[in-house]
Amino acid sequence: MTGGRRRSESSRLAILDAARDLLLERGYERLTIDAIAARAGVGKQTIYRWWGSKGAVVADAALEGGLAPPLVAPPDTGDIEADLRAWLRDWTSRLASGVGTSLILALTAATAEDHAVADVLYERFTAPHEQLLRDRLELARVAGQLGPQAPVPTIAGVLIGSLLYRVLSRQEPPTADDADLVVRVVLGGAGG
Amino acid sequence: MTGGRRRSESSRLAILDAARDLLLERGYERLTIDAIAARAGVGKQTIYRWWGSKGAVVADAALEGGLAPPLVAPPDTGDIEADLRAWLRDWTSRLASGVGTSLILALTAATAEDHAVADVLYERFTAPHEQLLRDRLELARVAGQLGPQAPVPTIAGVLIGSLLYRVLSRQEPPTADDADLVVRVVLGGAGG
Amino acid sequence: MTGGRRRSESSRLAILDAARDLLLERGYERLTIDAIAARAGVGKQTIYRWWGSKGAVVADAALEGGLAPPLVAPPDTGDIEADLRAWLRDWTSRLASGVGTSLILALTAATAEDHAVADVLYERFTAPHEQLLRDRLELARVAGQLGPQAPVPTIAGVLIGSLLYRVLSRQEPPTADDADLVVRVVLGGAGG
Amino acid sequence: MTGGRRRSESSRLAILDAARDLLLERGYERLTIDAIAARAGVGKQTIYRWWGSKGAVVADAALEGGLAPPLVAPPDTGDIEADLRAWLRDWTSRLASGVGTSLILALTAATAEDHAVADVLYERFTAPHEQLLRDRLELARVAGQLGPQAPVPTIAGVLIGSLLYRVLSRQEPPTADDADLVVRVVLGGAGG
DNA sequence: CCTTAAGCGAGACGGTACGTCTGGTCTTGAA
DNA sequence: TTCAAGACCAGACGTACCGTCTCGCTTAAGG
Numbered sequence: 001m002t003g004g005r006r007r008s009e010s011s012r013l014a015i016l017d018a019a020r021d022l023l024l025e026r027g028y029e030r031l032t033i034d035a036i037a038a039r040a041g042v043g044k045q046t047i048y049r050w051w052g053s054k055g056a057v058v059a060d061a062a063l064e065g066g067l068a069p070p071l072v073a074p075p076d077t078g079d080i081e082a083d084l085r086a087w088l089r090d091w092t093s094r095l096a097s098g099v100g101t102s103l104i105l106a107l108t109a110a111t112a113e114d115h116a117v118a119d120v121l122y123e124r125f126t127a128p129h130e131q132l133l134r135d136r137l138e139l140a141r142v143a144g145q146l147g148p149q150a151p152v153p154t155i156a157g158v159l160i161g162s163l164l165y166r167v168l169s170r171q172e173p174p175t176a177d178d179a180d181l182v183v184r185v186v187l188g189g190a191g192g
Numbered sequence: 193m194t195g196g197r198r199r200s201e202s203s204r205l206a207i208l209d210a211a212r213d214l215l216l217e218r219g220y221e222r223l224t225i226d227a228i229a230a231r232a233g234v235g236k237q238t239i240y241r242w243w244g245s246k247g248a249v250v251a252d253a254a255l256e257g258g259l260a261p262p263l264v265a266p267p268d269t270g271d272i273e274a275d276l277r278a279w280l281r282d283w284t285s286r287l288a289s290g291v292g293t294s295l296i297l298a299l300t301a302a303t304a305e306d307h308a309v310a311d312v313l314y315e316r317f318t319a320p321h322e323q324l325l326r327d328r329l330e331l332a333r334v335a336g337q338l339g340p341q342a343p344v345p346t347i348a349g350v351l352i353g354s355l356l357y358r359v360l361s362r363q364e365p366p367t368a369d370d371a372d373l374v375v376r377v378v379l380g381g382a383g384g
Numbered sequence: 385m386t387g388g389r390r391r392s393e394s395s396r397l398a399i400l401d402a403a404r405d406l407l408l409e410r411g412y413e414r415l416t417i418d419a420i421a422a423r424a425g426v427g428k429q430t431i432y433r434w435w436g437s438k439g440a441v442v443a444d445a446a447l448e449g450g451l452a453p454p455l456v457a458p459p460d461t462g463d464i465e466a467d468l469r470a471w472l473r474d475w476t477s478r479l480a481s482g483v484g485t486s487l488i489l490a491l492t493a494a495t496a497e498d499h500a501v502a503d504v505l506y507e508r509f510t511a512p513h514e515q516l517l518r519d520r521l522e523l524a525r526v527a528g529q530l531g532p533q534a535p536v537p538t539i540a541g542v543l544i545g546s547l548l549y550r551v552l553s554r555q556e557p558p559t560a561d562d563a564d565l566v567v568r569v570v571l572g573g574a575g576g
Numbered sequence: 577m578t579g580g581r582r583r584s585e586s587s588r589l590a591i592l593d594a595a596r597d598l599l600l601e602r603g604y605e606r607l608t609i610d611a612i613a614a615r616a617g618v619g620k621q622t623i624y625r626w627w628g629s630k631g632a633v634v635a636d637a638a639l640e641g642g643l644a645p646p647l648v649a650p651p652d653t654g655d656i657e658a659d660l661r662a663w664l665r666d667w668t669s670r671l672a673s674g675v676g677t678s679l680i681l682a683l684t685a686a687t688a689e690d691h692a693v694a695d696v697l698y699e700r701f702t703a704p705h706e707q708l709l710r711d712r713l714e715l716a717r718v719a720g721q722l723g724p725q726a727p728v729p730t731i732a733g734v735l736i737g738s739l740l741y742r743v744l745s746r747q748e749p750p751t752a753d754d755a756d757l758v759v760r761v762v763l764g765g766a767g768g
Numbered sequence: 769c770c771t772t773a774a775g776c777g778a779g780a781c782g783g784t785a786c787g788t789c790t791g792g793t794c795t796t797g798a799a
Numbered sequence: 800t801t802c803a804a805g806a807c808c809a810g811a812c813g814t815a816c817c818g819t820c821t822c823g824c825t826t827a828a829g830g
Contacts, residue, residue, distance in 0.1 A: 004800025004801065005799070005800050005801035005802070006800085006801075007800095007801070007802095008801075008802070011801095011802075011803095027305065028304070028305065029305045032789085032790060032791085033790075033791065033792080034789090034790070034791085037803090037804095041803080042802085042803070043801095043802065043803040043804055043805080044791090044792080044793090044803095044804090044805085045792095045793080045794080045795095045801095045802085045803085045804095046801080046802065046803075048791095048792065048793080049801080049802095053791090053792085054790095054791080054792095105304045106304070108300055108301075108303075108304045108360065109300075109301050109304035109305050111300075111360055112220065112297045112298070112300045112301035112304065112360070113219075113220065113221040113301050114221065118360075122361055126361055150377075151373045151376070151377065154354075154370065154373040154374055154377055155377055157354055157357055157358065157374075158350055158353070158354045158374060158377055158378065160353075160357055161350070161352075161353030161354040161355070161356055161357030161358070162346075162349050162350045162353040162354070163353070164353055164356055164357050164360065165349055165352055165353030165356050165357075166349065166353070168300065168303055168304070168310075168356070169314055169318050169322075178346065181343045181346040182346055182349075182350060184343070185342075185343060185346055185347055185350055185378060185381075186350065186377060186378070186381070187381055188381045189377075189378070189379055189380045189381020194777080194778075194822090194823065194824075195776090195777060195778040195779070195821090195822055195823055195824075196777085196778040196779035196780065196821085196822065196823095197778080197779055197780040197781070197820065197821045197822055198779095198780075198821075198822065199780070199781095200780070200781065200821095203780090203781075203782090224810090224811055224812085225811075225812075225813085226810090226811060226812085227811095229782090229783095233782075234781085234782065234783095235780095235781065235782045235783055235784090236782095236783090236812095236813080236814090237780090237781085237782085237783090237813090237814080237815090238780075238781065238782075240813065240814085241780075241781095386796085386797060386798065386803080386804075387795090387796055387797055387798075387802085387803055387804040387805070388795085388796065388797090388803085388804040388805035388806070389794065389795040389796060389804080389805055389806040389807070390795075390796070390805095390806075391806070391807095392795095392806070392807070395806090395807075395808095412688070412689065413689040413690070416784080416785060416786085417785075417786075417787085418784090418785065418786080419785095421808095421809095425808080426807085426808070427806095427807065427808040427809060427810085428786095428787080428788090428808095428809090428810090429787095429788080429789085429806090429807085429808085429809095430806075430807065430808075432787065432788080433806075433807095438786095489688045490688070492684060492685075492687075492688045492744065493684075493685055493688035493689050495684075495744055496604070496681045496682070496684045496685035496688065496744070497603070497604065497605040497685050498605075506745055510745055534761075535757045535760070535761065538738075538754065538757040538758055538761055539761055541738050541741050541742065541758075542734055542737070542738045542758060542761055542762065544737075544741055545734070545736075545737030545738040545739070545740055545741030545742070546730075546733055546734045546737040546738070547737070548737055548740055548741050548744065549733050549736055549737030549740050549741075550733065550737070552684065552687055552688070552694075552740070553698055553702050562730065565727045565730040566730055566733075566734060568727070569726075569727065569730055569731055569734055569762060569765075570734065570761060570762070570765070571765055572765045573761075573762070573763055573764045573765020578771085578772060578773065578774095578827090578828055578829050578830080579772075579773065579774075579826085579827045579828030579829065580772080580773045580774030580775070580826085580827070580828075581773080581774050581775040581776070581825070581826045581827060582774085582775075582826080582827070583774095583775070584775070584776070584826095587775090587776075587777095608815080608816060608817085609816075609817075609818085610815085610816065610817085611816095613777090613778095617777080618776085618777070619775095619776065619777040619778055619779080620777095620778090620779085620817095620818080620819090621775090621776085621777085621778090621818095621819080621820085622775075622776065622777075624818065624819080625775080625776095629818090630817090
């Protein structure tokens with residue numbers, strides 16, 4: 001009922017670091033558990049004892065391994081257009097760095113291949129970021145900067161989706177100008 | 193330099209059919225080349241002779257195997273809002289069927305894993321559909337239904353991206369109401 | 385540097401048994417590693433981890449799998465002619481059983497195809513049997529039953545070679561009469 | 577009932593040459609029909625039209641491709657011992673050259689793996705050589721140089737088997753001295 | 769001369785087996 | 800009880816050959 005050895009924090013971190021590095025070096029489908037274990041100097045069982053599958057390790061590595069961007073809320077200067085622009089520009093610059101693109105591709109592959117991983121990533125990566133965006137939009141709506149009926153979740157989804165589509169379709173990251181245009185369309189509307 | 197047996201059209205079609213069926217039955221990550229060959233009654237080498245990877249077969253199966261939706265232009269009734277709504281509702285109903293979702297996930301996984309496949313899919317699937325949308329939008333802009341400076345490519349990207357995001361985030365597939373809201377935001381703007 | 389699971393003795397024996405059975409059922413050239421693994425209930429890698437080729441497995445199966453005849457010395461009754469006759473008859477009866485012929489053919493194929501296997505078989509199968517024969521001949525020479533200059537290694541080689549030739553050339557196993565004639569020629573000489 | 581193109585002699589020879597060269601270069605088990613066809617500049621069907629299997633081509637290549645030693649009878653000087661010595665020395669020198677050893681190994685592998693090939697080789701290679709030897713031995717028996725009851729087939733088999741055993745046991749190829757010892761044992765007997 | 773039928777080089781075909789790689793589990797001895 | 804190490808079963812991978820099957824093109828004989 002009593003003791004036994006405790007989980008090794010250094011092993012946990014070594015695994016996450018190794019997974020992160022290998023993910024960026026080789027991409028999701030060429031990433032192997034054996035390689036993670038070898039690079040981390042860890043037995044494979046130590047990985048499987050704490051994570052259920054390759055996807056779970058990768059998701060965790062992205063989230064805790066210092067890979068994913070920190071959860072930063074859009075600014076709140078009172079000007080929703082300027083704030084969204086700033087937020088979207090922030091993301092485009094991260095994606096332009098290349099690391100961001102690899103990450104999105106890897107996470108997308110993991111999402112598309114493994115339902116369980118998709119859920120984890122949605123809960124701990126996508127949803128929190130989207131929530132921050134929704135919060136800012138809701139603030140703007142209440143402040144009268146958006147129409148009183150403005151469909152906040154739809155707006156958030158449109159903003160994020162436009163980014164995702166650029167990454168997946170072009171393999172060429174979006175620019176700051178793209179960000180500005182998206183904000184203009186979404187807030188101002190395209191109608192004449 | 194001359195002779196040699198010709199490529200077997202029946203084998204080509206059998207492979208594409210088998211790939212399509214297995215993709216829908218088992219999903220992309222549980223799809224194997226061995227299974228495709230076995231179901232198609234074909235040697236594995238006949239697959240590898242003509243396609244370079246699993247992703248390439250799947251892409252081809254989607255495009256030529258009757259899996260991908262036909263290339264249908266948005267209607268042109270003169271009312272851009274109604275036409276976009278119809279076009280987006282059409283897509284949401286396809287995605288709601290489940291088949292569409294599996295397909296998008298499979299193609300996304302293939303895109304995220306294999307650069308060459310991404311290029312093929314973009315050229316033969318994404319770009320044509322996007323182009324039809326852009327054409328309709330351009331018509332509307334010229335007709336004065338959009339602002340004269342309306343950034344047509346951005347608008348198209350935003351519309352498609354919103355769909356993609358819904359599928360990948362693995363929430364419920366988008367509904368007709370979602371489609372209407374997206375159109376309202378994109379055309380009418382969220383600003384108040 | 386320390387740990388690691390130990391080699392599974394039960395797998396080792398299952399592989400050797402399966403190889404032996406399949407060798408006798410199907411012959412050397414129709415024997416496959418896949419079939420050995422399947423029958424032994426073992427992963428293919430477990431075979432390749434410990435043996436380098438099909439020939440190596442077969443050689444080991446013959447030697448340790450209870451397939452090869454046990455290492456039995458020629459009798460020593462004091463009468464070299466009778467003893468050689470008994471020894472040679474023993475071999476011919478084994479070869480006449482059919483099992484022996486298959487085995488010799490399989491081992492010969494392995495020998496002719498794979499130098500490394502040839503070395504192993506020579507050291508662990510051929511040489512020991514030949515040595516026993518040489519020992520008995522040497523005893524006879526010292527006892528004056530052979531000429532004092534009798535070339536023992538040559539005599540041993542001639543006796544064994546005559547057996548081998550019968551197996552390889554006729555595909556019809558030698559008989560006890562053949563054995564007697566060989567002994568008569570080798571000991572008594574053909575000269576008149 | 578009418579004409580048709582005749583078999584191409586140049587293709588036949590090209591195939592035999594290619595098979596011979598590849599056999600010596602790579603050994604029997606690494607020899608492929610595809611490689612023979614490619615080197616001979618010939619379609620595979622042209623091989624299969626005239627030979628039934630790889631072994632059949634190899635056997636033919638050895639026999640007609642100028643690979644196997646010509647069928648030379650033992651000399652007949654009247655002295656059977658000297659003649660056998662000459663014959664056996666001739667063979668040992670051929671085997672010592674290395675080409676002979678490769679050939680014997682290849683043919684042995686073919687024999688051990690393919691019953692049909694074994695039959696062809698026995699009829700057209702082994703048996704004719706053995707027959708010449710038997711003829712010379714029979715002459716000697718009639719001439720009184722061997723005992724009147726001398727078992728000529730056994731003697732021939734013993735002589736050939738001793739050579740074969742040396743090659744297959746992969747020790748050094750036999751020497752002229754070995755040849756002399758074998759003749760001495762077989763003719764003079766080992767008994768004291 | 770013209771048909772007809774076989775042989776030809778080429779190379780794709782359905783298969784089988786290869787030897788390797790990876791996923792996820794199990795075992796060992798040390799900590 | 801966890802750890803590093805590493806063997807285990809399972810099964811997909813992509814390649815190599817097998818022997819068969821078209822292709823379109825020579826060749827010859829026979830009409």
